[in-house]
Amino acid sequence: MNPLEGLLVLSLEQAVAAPFLSCKLADAGARVIKLERPEGDFARGYDDYARGLSSYFVWLNRGKESLVADIKNPDDAALLHRILARADVFIQNLAPGAAARAGFGSASLRERYPRLITVDISGYGEEGEYATMKAYDLLVQAESGLCSVTGHPAGPGRVGVSVCDIACGMAAYAGVLEALIRRGITGKGAGLAVSLFDGMADWMNVPLLTYEGAGRAPARVGLAHPSICPYGAFALADGSLVLISIQNEREWANLCTHVLREPDLPQRPGFETNVIRVRNRAEVDGHIGAIFATLSREEARARLDRGAIAYGFVNEVSDLARHPALRRIEVATPNGPVRYAAPPVRWADGARMPGAVPAIGEHSAKIRAEFAA
Numbered sequence: 001m002n003p004l005e006g007l008l009v010l011s012l013e014q015a016v017a018a019p020f021l022s023c024k025l026a027d028a029g030a031r032v033i034k035l036e037r038p039e040g041d042f043a044r045g046y047d048d049y050a051r052g053l054s055s056y057f058v059w060l061n062r063g064k065e066s067l068v069a070d071i072k073n074p075d076d077a078a079l080l081h082r083i084l085a086r087a088d089v090f091i092q093n094l095a096p097g098a099a100a101r102a103g104f105g106s107a108s109l110r111e112r113y114p115r116l117i118t119v120d121i122s123g124y125g126e127e128g129e130y131a132t133m134k135a136y137d138l139l140v141q142a143e144s145g146l147c148s149v150t151g152h153p154a155g156p157g158r159v160g161v162s163v164c165d166i167a168c169g170m171a172a173y174a175g176v177l178e179a180l181i182r183r184g185i186t187g188k189g190a191g192l193a194v195s196l197f198d199g200m201a202d203w204m205n206v207p208l209l210t211y212e213g214a215g216r217a218p219a220r221v222g223l224a225h226p227s228i229c230p231y232g233a234f235a236l237a238d239g240s241l242v243l244i245s246i247q248n249e250r251e252w253a254n255l256c257t258h259v260l261r262e263p264d265l266p267q268r269p270g271f272e273t274n275v276i277r278v279r280n281r282a283e284v285d286g287h288i289g290a291i292f293a294t295l296s297r298e299e300a301r302a303r304l305d306r307g308a309i310a311y312g313f314v315n316e317v318s319d320l321a322r323h324p325a326l327r328r329i330e331v332a333t334p335n336g337p338v339r340y341a342a343p344p345v346r347w348a349d350g351a352r353m354p355g356a357v358p359a360i361g362e363h364s365a366k367i368r369a370e371f372a373a
Helices: 017-027 055-060 074-086 107-112 135-142 162-185 196-203 205-214 249-259 272-278 281-292 297-306 317-321 364-370
Strands: 008-014 032-036 064-068 089-092 116-120 191-196 226-236 240-247 310-313 328-331 339-343
Touching: 008 017, 017 032, 017 055, 017 064, 017 089, 017 116, 017 162, 055 339, 064 364, 089 107, 089 162, 107 116, 107 191, 107 196, 116 162, 116 272, 135 162, 135 196, 162 191, 162 196, 191 196, 226 272, 226 281, 240 297, 249 272, 249 297, 272 281, 297 310
Parallel strands: 008 032, 008 089, 032 064, 089 116, 116 191
Antiparallel strands: 226 240, 240 310, 328 339
């Protein structure tokens, strides 16, 4: 039995953050009813790379039931309230205030259904001058300062996945699990509010504290670490990149002895300690880079293994597709099965079977019959 089996979730959701949360709940065994407009969650139209379906939608909507309904229609609103009377969790990521105007404000729902856990997901929260701002992942990456610490020294960059949406969805999932535990003790529901901005601001605490403590933000250093040297990518003889990570002076000595074959290098001025090496990064990285540029991938791997140095090769997505550590699940969709990366948690009692991705309104008739007046 999955841990959330028997729980009922109603989600007025679209895009990424809220569907990420409800997908995790569905994976854990909850029954998730996804409310969609007649045209469907707009993430269904993001691309057509997964057997003609959106890769985003296929990734985040397995195991859910799709109900097409209009919250402004009195009959549909009454249907949703009948569902909520039995529900454990209600999720919504409509524009701030929209759910309340339609009669689905979280506070009023908890008054009416005291055991209900409500989750409001927004871009910047529901108060303050930013509350009405439209907020999509890249916009929040920019507003939160993430772009300023991401990329090459030549200019800011985007993190290549929807990291603000994911951070928000992960935080919301943890909050729902905490609320379920508390409800098991007190019998009372809870109200949660999570924003994309708050989720990323939490992840940005080290750059923030660096700025406020040192008077400067961490520099953009590309495939390197602003506080540790050497910790970055170096080109090999064939042009591929290997990324090494030195965490302490013992590892630095090992790198010098077994990889660079210069055991006396740690005594050279400018190379002695991490603090000194960071200040002297250009010379240190240049010296290391000149040696790596003479090595093949296999020669570099052998030397790094001999020195017990942490490293990884800078792969393309094509390399990920055949990576020996990649685990996949197969998910049924309206257009046939799709295989993609498995959820990260592995359970000792066996793998969970992922649910199917629904077509628009696939479960509408069944749900309307089940929750008829």
